[in-house]
Amino acid sequence: MAPIRLELRRKNFPLLKRKSFLLVKLIAVAFAIFVFCEFLIYYLVIFQCNWPELKTPVHDKGQWIPEPVLKAMFLADTHLLGEVRGHWLDKLRREWQMERAFQTALWWLQPEVVFILGDVFDEGKWSSSQAWDDDVERFQKIFRHPQNVQLKVVAGNHDVGFHYQMSTYRVKRFEKAFKSEKLFSWKGINFVMVNSVALEGDGCSICSETEAELIKISHKLNCSRKLVPPSSRCGAEQALPSSAPVLLQHYPLYRTSDANCSGEDAAPPEERNIPFKEKYDVLSQEASHKLLWWLQPRLILSGHTHSACEVTHGDGVPEVSIPSFSWRNRNNPSFIMGSITSTDYSLSKCHLPLEDTVLATYCGAVVVLLALILAHFELLALPLLFGWNLLRKYKVM
Numbered sequence: 001m002a003p004i005r006l007e008l009r010r011k012n013f014p015l016l017k018r019k020s021f022l023l024v025k026l027i028a029v030a031f032a033i034f035v036f037c038e039f040l041i042y043y044l045v046i047f048q049c050n051w052p053e054l055k056t057p058v059h060d061k062g063q064w065i066p067e068p069v070l071k072a073m074f075l076a077d078t079h080l081l082g083e084v085r086g087h088w089l090d091k092l093r094r095e096w097q098m099e100r101a102f103q104t105a106l107w108w109l110q111p112e113v114v115f116i117l118g119d120v121f122d123e124g125k126w127s128s129s130q131a132w133d134d135d136v137e138r139f140q141k142i143f144r145h146p147q148n149v150q151l152k153v154v155a156g157n158h159d160v161g162f163h164y165q166m167s168t169y170r171v172k173r174f175e176k177a178f179k180s181e182k183l184f185s186w187k188g189i190n191f192v193m194v195n196s197v198a199l200e201g202d203g204c205s206i207c208s209e210t211e212a213e214l215i216k217i218s219h220k221l222n223c224s225r226k227l228v229p230p231s232s233r234c235g236a237e238q239a240l241p242s243s244a245p246v247l248l249q250h251y252p253l254y255r256t257s258d259a260n261c262s263g264e265d266a267a268p269p270e271e272r273n274i275p276f277k278e279k280y281d282v283l284s285q286e287a288s289h290k291l292l293w294w295l296q297p298r299l300i301l302s303g304h305t306h307s308a309c310e311v312t313h314g315d316g317v318p319e320v321s322i323p324s325f326s327w328r329n330r331n332n333p334s335f336i337m338g339s340i341t342s343t344d345y346s347l348s349k350c351h352l353p354l355e356d357t358v359l360a361t362y363c364g365a366v367v368v369l370l371a372l373i374l375a376h377f378e379l380l381a382l383p384l385l386f387g388w389n390l391l392r393k394y395k396v397m
Helices: 002-046 089-110 129-142 168-178 203-225 283-295 354-376 381-397
Strands: 057-061 063-066 071-073 113-117 150-154 182-187 189-193 247-248 300-302 309-313 317-321 334-340 344-351
Touching: 002 089, 002 354, 071 089, 089 129, 113 300, 129 168, 150 189, 168 203, 189 203, 203 283
Parallel strands: 071 113, 113 150, 189 247, 247 300, 300 317
Antiparallel strands: 057 063, 071 334, 182 189, 309 317, 334 344
16 A cells, blocks of 8 residues: 555656646746836836936136036826725825836936925815825825935925815915925025915915915015116015026916927827816916016926926926826826026936836736646647637638
8 A cells, every 4th residue: 555655646746846836937927027017117217317418617717617406306296096086906006106116216316306296196175184194194105205305395286276175274284294385495596386276366365375475586586686676675685596496386387278289298189289278277377477577487397287298488488397297197107307507407308117018018927927827738739729720711711
């Protein structure tokens, strides 16, 4: 009896060994695909991004010296899902994508400051205090950054509500969470960050306060650039850099549509000619003229449309609309990299991995795993033979 059992064990050992080897191969392939899709692909794509070159020397005491360059990242419309409309799988997938993209970009590009141009959250306009705190905690985890990197956030309509939903409570809650600033200066560069939702122009208390603050900022900037009469009171104001500001906001300035926008991350062709609604898709013409008049910016960056666009306003002031950073809104998210000095700037775009590429890779992996299983059990030839017979039969008919 014992010799028979020993013989059976010897016969079963190769079969067990083959099964174990198959399992190891399947696990290895699955693990490799997972690591590629969830980690490596972000490095492979973002490694192709580099800061735009900017060489604008300054004449000082008979010598040309380079100006200090500020490396700034601009992204928009992250739309972190809330407890009402946020499916757990959607949250997990899209927030992981944004976290990996942001952390990879920080590690590789090492920006000095990051600006997020509104709609950080998807449900901030109606979330409860507890839901808001939970969303802010998730945001801080996803967009964590070292102390030497500054993070500045601008309010969007999904953060504080459209004008008819906006309240002092929601605005203050947002400003407290993100330590919001209206005016930020660094390396001789002035950034003006506007709550564009409050530029309705109907005299509401929040709108009036926002306009009053912008007028004060305008006066400070004009004093620094000596664009006011000598009789104006500028001496008591804290000196600002004398450069024209960069205007940052969520809503774009007024434009009729995206008809003149182009590029792979512009709005789809069937949507570009749809007219924009003032105070909903873009700022009103009146609010746009006021901002240009008050601040006289040299560059404007905005979000909201989820698509890329470049337009020129007034006396040649360029505006760049930044696409959404999330797969939830675009198959091809991106962000803007800016090399900025007090007198010049240069922008370039950094694309993130395509969601379709990741999904196609996973589908291809499933096919490979099935092929390995069929080959192991010597069944791979059967589907091929069946297909060949069908093809021959079809030709005969």
